[in-house]
Amino acid sequence: MQSSGWRGRRRETWARYPCVLGWIVGLLGLANVAVPALGAELVQLTTGPGNDTEAAWSPDGQRIVFQTDRDGTLDLHILDLATKARTPLAAGLGHAAFPAWSPDGKWVVYSYACFTKTALEGQEDGYNVFLIPATGGPPRRLTQGRYRDYCPAFLADGKTIWFSSDRGVKDKSNAVSLHAVSVDGGEPKVVLRREGSDRAAVQASFSPDGRSFAYGTISGFRDNWRIVLARVDRPADGYVLTEAQGCFYGPRWSPVGTVLACTGFRLGDPGWGVWLFDAQTGRRARLDSGQGQSRSPAWSPDGRRLVLENNRSGTYKLYCLQTPELPEAPPASTSPGDRSQVLHYCFAKRTDTAIADSSPRSNHGHIRGTPIWQEGAIRFGPPGASIAIPNAKGFDFGNGAFAVRAVVKAPEQPQFAMIAMGEYPGNRLGWQLYIADDGRAWFNSRTTELAYRGARSDEPLPTRRSVTLTGIRDAVGNARLYVDGSLQQAAASGALCVYGPPVQVRIGTQYNGTAPLLGWLYDIAVYSRELSAEEARGDSLARFWAEQPSARPKKP
Amino acid sequence: MMHQWVGTVIVMAYLGLASLASASDPQRFEVAAWVDHFDFATVFDSEKAEGLSQILDHVRETGATTILWRNCGGSTMRYQSRIEAHHHGSQLDKRRIAENRPVYGWVRYGETQPDIIAEVVRLCRQRGLRPGIHWPFEETHWAGWTIGQFNLEHPQYWGQTAQGQPWWGRVSLAYPAVIRHKLALVDELVERGVEVLFLDFSRTGGWGPGYEYVEPVVSAYREKFGEAPPTDPKDLRWCRHVSEYVTRYLRQLHDHLKASGRPVELAVGIPGIAPLGDEPLVRCGADWRRWVEERLVDTLVINHVTWDRKAPLESTQAAYREVLCTVAGRCRVWCPVQQYNYSTYGIPAYQEATGKKPEELAEALTRLAHQAGAHGISLECVDYNNYSPAVRDALRRLTSGACRQVR
Structure with a gap:
């Protein structure tokens, strides 16, 4: 059985790592601009055999709890930063993993399993959530059953614990959702449901005010881990902060600010590293840790230091460092006066019969019917409402690239809704950006034989906040879709249709007035070129926070 | 009751004798049974030696002479690997x-x-079976939990x-460290005494040339052709370029096995191999004709052939002959008697096309392979009773009788 308490006390010496100094911070804004290196001192915290991982700093800043496999299975140990003493907290048979502190520092919550039978002989429990006094004592079981309950975290109230779990999955899929359980136990409740194979929400971490949280997500076995921001009271309407061109997981929100630390990798990196993201602006930095891989950062309570694991010595050991400041850098966006822009409507101000185009092409639109205007957006609800662009100029893309970017809020009830489309001679559905009746967004172009080639969003669109959709047909005929700058997995190739002058460009409905957009359209722009991922992201992060001012993270 | 018991003893004794004979006879027509013990997990206790023994005894009823035991799911190992994870480890990552x-x-x-592979090797030898490994050419078995450490x-x-x-x-x-890791995994298997290493190119876990746009491969392509590689991953020139890396790996594997000092047979399984075409190249960078030409492989395993629905057995026979003619004696060839039907060319598909019973088809396919001059048949995969008792009987009778020796 699992033992507990302060038995087997062993002391360890802090080992100041000699070759400090290579802490270079490769700072990257959204436009991937490298900035000068910042020095930082790396200090080794643990030594000895095995791997010391998944550290968490106590709220009083005096202790670090972590998991270690130095004795074979995973145990929890506590490192006292003043005395340098390392003490087992939960050790013995079975695996104890993913520790986290209660806000008052009196408890540690973690995941634990101990198997004494083979799978065929039968196992009642899998990995479940346990609570143990931080000073040692008998652990208390909070969940039970043959599930994988892991990565628990306390909410700010100290009374509720969120954790990741495969509870409640349908059709034997291996999805992981976020669940909540009271510190008093009881039946866990689902907080954020993920459905389908290899779809997961893992490791919630809360903002200092407790209103927002971040977590890692993955959407299928071909996807990469990404970081999502969400409100605690609206967990399903998350914003994907990182792109699938990298792999980012295990976010930890700074206790005092807007910056997240997580483990990440992007092409060109030497391996796993610690990344910092400003949840408010999207600015980012990779901490270059020199030798070895660095993972699983966790903040000190004052937000000035990080503890992390690094394997430069051959096994993972804990280290800490002073956290560098993220420098100010404006996010990239499309520049005004972009000659490739062939249409740009902003619906912030109501107009009656015409909508002015701010692109160089002056493709002013005619408003048909009586659409609804509200809160800086337009809705094509009543039958007959749409925007037509007669003699649209610049939409003859030939076989070249083009992009359509729209800021929309999806309808509450999923239904087929056309955002924008272009009709061409002999090619009535030349290109379309729309929401399907399952709530997912699509962008499609055509082959030279006019066969459909579409890209689809990974998930149904959120309905309680706006999203920025960008459909791109690139120069070699790939059709791609971005949601808030995040490339979606389902893409298509062979979209090499040649576009001449259009018959019509329509916004808000299908070519014949059907499939009205019953959600809200805030802004739409069309370009006769590809847009970068950063351009596709646009100001979506700022919009995300602006639409929920009560949850907006604040700097200290 | 007594009658049944005596019958069982006779069958077991017969199986034992037949198997012992096969291990010592190089001209024995092989029956290579692929075994995924994970698929037996709800029937026998696959975490215990007794369960492994029960699995082997069940498989042996097919007349198997060689066991190709699955070592992994994706790149998580199903034994005590020192250098890779096993899939329960996924709970802790x-x-x-x-x-x-x-x-x-x-x-x-x-x-x-005890360690599963070591125990299976021991149990195979005890039963006169050649112990081998079925190692899919994949690092994910279409699921995230199969990604290795x-x-x-x-x-x-x-x-x-x-x-x-x-x-x-x-x-x-393309990265030497990756090859070193794979060869280290091979060492773990060789150390445990396996005699056949079977690389299955049908199971690629979602990999294909479309995932090889890594810097070294792209740079080499630019250098070779003076232009950027095509973005279409099915472009034949690109696939051929990617296949160079697979071939290079096979050369290193071949040399590594030879250097081990143990006689380990290297077999490769190719899906959609005939009628001859570029499918294996496009699908998984498998330039098998080159491997045969360079004598990198000891045995070529036909995973399935794309037979004609209008003439199932006739076109199968033609496909077998096409492959054997191409190989021209440079390596051994095993033909499929495939119960699995994910390819849509297994026994269930033959059943649909011919109206024949599975045992009739198993017998017919075995005879076709034998008559074409193949060196054996491969059974993908022998799960619990998926080859029915009648099929197992038919295979056992035929391969210990009329098709006992290679033609």
Whole structure:
């Protein structure tokens, strides 16, 4: 059985790592601009055999709890930063993993399993959530059953614990959702449901005010881990902060600010590293840790230091460092006066019969019917409402690239809704950006034989906040879709249709007035070129926070 | 009751004698049974030696002479590997979305005592069977929980699409460290005494040339052809270029096995091999004709052939002959008697096309292979009773009788 308490006390010496100094911070804004290196001192915290991982700093800043496999299975140990003493907290048979502190520092919550039978002989429990006094004592079981309950975290109230779990999955899929359980136990409740194979929400971490949280997500076995921001009271309407061109997981929100630390990798990196993201602006930095891989950062309570694991010595050991400041850098966006822009409507101000185009092409639109205007957006609800662009100029893309970017809020009830489309001679559905009746967004172009080639969003669109959709047909005929700058997995190739002058460009409905957009359209722009991922992201992060001012993270 | 018991003893004695004979006879027509013990997990206790023994005895009823035991799921190992994870380890790595099905999700093959591969080798020898390994050419078995520790720890070697998206489901063979890791896994198997190493190119776990747009492969392409590689991953020139890395790996594997000092037979399984075409190249960078030409492989395993629905057995026979003619005696060839039908060319598909019973088809396919001059048949995969008792009887009778020796 699992033992507990302060038995087997062993002391360890802090080992100041000699070759400090290579802490270079490769700072990257959204436009991937490298900035000068910042020095930082790396200090080794643990030594000895095995791997010391998944550290968490106590709220009083005096202790670090972590998991270690130095004795074979995973145990929890506590490192006292003043005395340098390392003490087992939960050790013995079975695996104890993913520790986290209660806000008052009196408890540690973690995941634990101990198997004494083979799978065929039968196992009642899998990995479940346990609570143990931080000073040692008998652990208390909070969940039970043959599930994988892991990565628990306390909410700010100290009374509720969120954790990741495969509870409640349908059709034997291996999805992981976020669940909540009271510190008093009881039946866990689902907080954020993920459905389908290899779809997961893992490791919630809360903002200092407790209103927002971040977590890692993955959407299928071909996807990469990404970081999502969400409100605690609206967990399903998350914003994907990182792109699938990298792999980012295990976010930890700074206790005092807007910056997240997580483990990440992007092409060109030497391996796993610690990344910092400003949840408010999207600015980012990779901490270059020199030798070895660095993972699983966790903040000190004052937000000035990080503890992390690094394997430069051959096994993972804990280290800490002073956290560098993220420098100010404006996010990239499309520049005004972009000659490739062939249409740009902003619906912030109501107009009656015409909508002015701010692109160089002056493709002013005619408003048909009586659409609804509200809160800086337009809705094509009543039958007959749409925007037509007669003699649209610049939409003859030939076989070249083009992009359509729209800021929309999806309808509450999923239904087929056309955002924008272009009709061409002999090619009535030349290109379309729309929401399907399952709530997912699509962008499609055509082959030279006019066969459909579409890209689809990974998930149904959120309905309680706006999203920025960008459909791109690139120069070699790939059709791609971005949601808030995040490339979606389902893409298509062979979209090499040649576009001449259009018959019509329509916004808000299908070519014949059907499939009205019953959600809200805030802004739409069309370009006769590809847009970068950063351009596709646009100001979506700022919009995300602006639409929920009560949850907006604040700097200290 | 007594009658049944006597019958069982006779069958077991017969099986034992037949198997012992096969191990010592190089001209014996092989019956290579692929065994995925994970698929027996709800029937026998696959975490215990007794269960492994029961699995082998069940499989042996097919007349098997060689056992191709599955060593992994994706790149998680099903034995006590020192250098790779096993799939229960996925429960302890938050990057993996763990398998959670009752029994299947909770087996702990990495902790099983005794070590599964070592025990299976011992049990095979005890039964006069040649112990081999079925090693899919994959690092993910179409699921995140099958990603191994090496992949998780080395994102810098991950595959990459033409659009620049990395994928942890595959590390590229273009990196020497990846090859070293694979050869180290081979050492673990050789140490345990396996005599056949069978690389299955049908199971690629979602990998294909579309994930090889990594820097070394792209640079080499530019250097060779003076232009950027095509973004279409099915472009034949690109696929041929990617296949160079697979071939290079096979050369190193071949040399590594030879250097081990133990006689380990290297077999490769190719899907859609005939009628001859470029499908294996496009699908998984498998330039098998070159491997045969360079004598890198000892045995070519036909995973399936694309037979004609209007003339199932006749076209199968023609396809077998086409392959054997191409091989021209440079390596051994095993033909499929495939119960699995994911290819849509297995026994169930023959049944649909011919109206014959499975045991009739198993017999007919075995005779076709034998008459074409093949060196054996391969059974993909022998699960619990998926080859019915009648099929097992038919195969056992034929391969210990009329088709006992290679023609």
